[in-house]
Amino acid sequence: MKKRVFYTLILIPFLLFYAQPVGAAEKEEDGWMDEEIYFIMVDRFQNGDQSNDYNVDLSDPRAYHGGDIQGIIDKLDVIEDMGFTSIWLTPIMANEEKGYHGYWIEDFMEVDEHFGTMEDVKRLVREAHDRDMKVIFDFVVNHTGYKHPWLNDSTKQDWFHEESPIIGESQEQLENGWLAGLPDLNQEHPKVRQYLFNAAEFWITETGVDGFRLDTVKHVPKTFWEEFSDHVTSIDPDFFLLGEVWSENPNYIAEYESIGIDSFVDYPFYEAATTAFQTEGNSLKELYTVWERNKAFFEQPHLLGNFLDNHDNKRFTRLALLNEENPVNRWKMALTYMYGAPGIPIVYQGSEYAMDGGEDPDNRRMMNFKVGEEEVKQHIEQLSAIRKEFTALTEGDFERVVDEGAFAVFKRTHGNESVYIAVNNSEETKTATLNDVPEGSQLRGLIYDSIARSTDGAHKIALDRSTADLYVVEEDKGINWLVVIPVVGVMGSFIAFVIYVTRKNRAQT
Incomplete structure (x- = not known):
């Protein structure tokens, strides 16, 4: 939360x-x-x-x-x-x-x-x-x-x-x-x-x-x-x-x-x-x-x-x-x-x-x-x-792409912009596989901060029970190594430090 x-x-x-x-x-x-x-x-x-x-x-x-x-x-x-x-x-x-x-x-x-x-x-x-x-x-x-x-x-x-x-x-x-x-x-x-x-x-x-x-x-x-x-x-x-x-x-x-x-x-x-x-x-x-x-x-x-x-x-x-x-x-x-x-x-x-x-x-x-x-x-x-x-949310068209009763996904498109509205009103977690997302794109959940990337040409989203999210289609730029590498470096240094301190304590005992 x-x-x-x-x-x-x-x-x-x-x-x-x-x-x-x-x-x-x-x-x-x-x-x-x-x-x-x-x-x-x-x-x-x-x-x-x-x-x-x-x-x-x-x-x-x-x-x-x-x-x-x-x-x-x-x-x-x-x-x-x-x-x-x-x-x-x-x-x-x-x-x-x-x-x-x-x-x-x-x-x-x-x-x-x-x-x-x-x-x-x-x-x-x-x-x-x-x-x-x-x-x-x-x-x-x-x-x-x-x-x-x-x-x-x-x-x-x-x-x-x-x-x-x-x-x-x-x-x-x-x-x-x-x-x-x-x-x-x-x-x-x-x-x-x-x-x-x-x-x-x-x-x-x-x-x-x-x-x-x-x-x-x-x-x-x-x-x-x-x-x-x-x-x-x-x-x-x-x-x-x-x-x-x-x-x-x-x-x-x-x-x-x-x-x-x-x-x-x-x-x-x-x-x-x-x-x-x-x-x-x-x-x-x-x-x-x-x-x-x-x-x-x-x-x-x-x-x-x-x-x-x-x-x-x-x-x-x-x-x-x-x-x-x-x-x-x-x-x-x-x-x-x-x-x-x-x-x-x-x-x-x-x-x-x-x-x-x-x-x-x-x-x-x-x-x-x-x-x-x-x-x-x-x-x-x-x-x-x-x-x-x-703009897709104000002027875009509207279609239903998933219909499972209490779980549904809708799509709004305006020009090159697409946003999905996923609603899970059911009593359990639900997933949906979307096959109409353009190649090279990812889905970014705007409310719950999730990313869905392509797997075998499809994008899968998951929603907890009684939740809804809006997903925007955007270019998949892959992993941002400029961010990941420094984070991994910091974590690696921290782990090495913990190992060093642990060994030193053991040696003293």
Whole structure:
């Protein structure tokens, strides 16, 4: 273990030195493939300004807990040091009572008083951009808070669909029903549509934010999203739209790509990855099936956002604990696959400390930066450095070269660069013989510091149970005699000295 940590510390600065920087201002659509997103629930992250602690009650999991914009600013260096290039924030708009999560909006063009001021938001974006980090705001257009003033405004009664619960999965029900009883906005109404366009323009022009994560996309008509996309890109041609279409059907999700939404949080990936990695012995087959479907249905499958937990589901640590597994081991293996697979890694706050949490609101606990468990955090730092170094891990193709149920090896290639992702989720050590490595090459394990050289034209790798590694294909330069000879000389001198002392002691006795 000490040896592994030692080489990890050496590897990270080396990779960071040679990594290609990703600047917030140079975004092209494909450029987002290089991003690594840290997802923040503002109220539950860091209390940086106690002067805005209105109605804070740490004993109530459904009340405000004091996190704010200043707290995020205070931790930007920590987020950057982990390797993240973007942050995504839950809605910062003014919410009604107990709307700590941001999704019960009361005013679409005001900052929630619990989070700070507009000047704080502008400063956050500036501070992030100064670090070459991008900022994504969560943006809600489907509904308002339960007690929105418009509900009592006689001139705005037609701004909402008629109150009704969502029954079934018909598109009409999804788009017109009141999700969780929240007043459902009528986006077909010209004034509603224009108001939401104006709100989007307000945040873009006022703050310089780089993108929106679009909430509850499937509950809003496609015609609206098409016009919305056109509107925001007319303001900022590089503006990024990350949609939430909560579905396990990639064909259904991909329908929204064709109307202008750039990317989506990948729920099929989430379902497959959490099922596979939450316990030892589970098959990895579905992971590749997800990729095959994404490749078939999406124009830009490399832009999809991969995640292992979020604020709407049980935390991944809880899934591991329910299976009586060590969460740290589970996290390290799952993250290695997520950072290696096609897509944009999205990490929910606290995952770096293997934070536990059950159903909402238990999955939204206040961040604890003093938990002491650093192993997952260090692993994220290492994976981020590796991902930045090898273009194959961001733009490369993806194929499965070994499939043995709970043990699999995947290969990513871009130009002359190839990286293998080896995952052993089985209950025993596994080996794989790879026959497609070019002659004169070796495989170097980037996480566990191993070398696999050619034997009879093939390369054999071995992985302990419940581990994963990334192997880069590189030129086999053989044994470095310039290093070996001095080491052998020192060892030989030491052995000769020991023999001399031993003989001398014997002679004296």
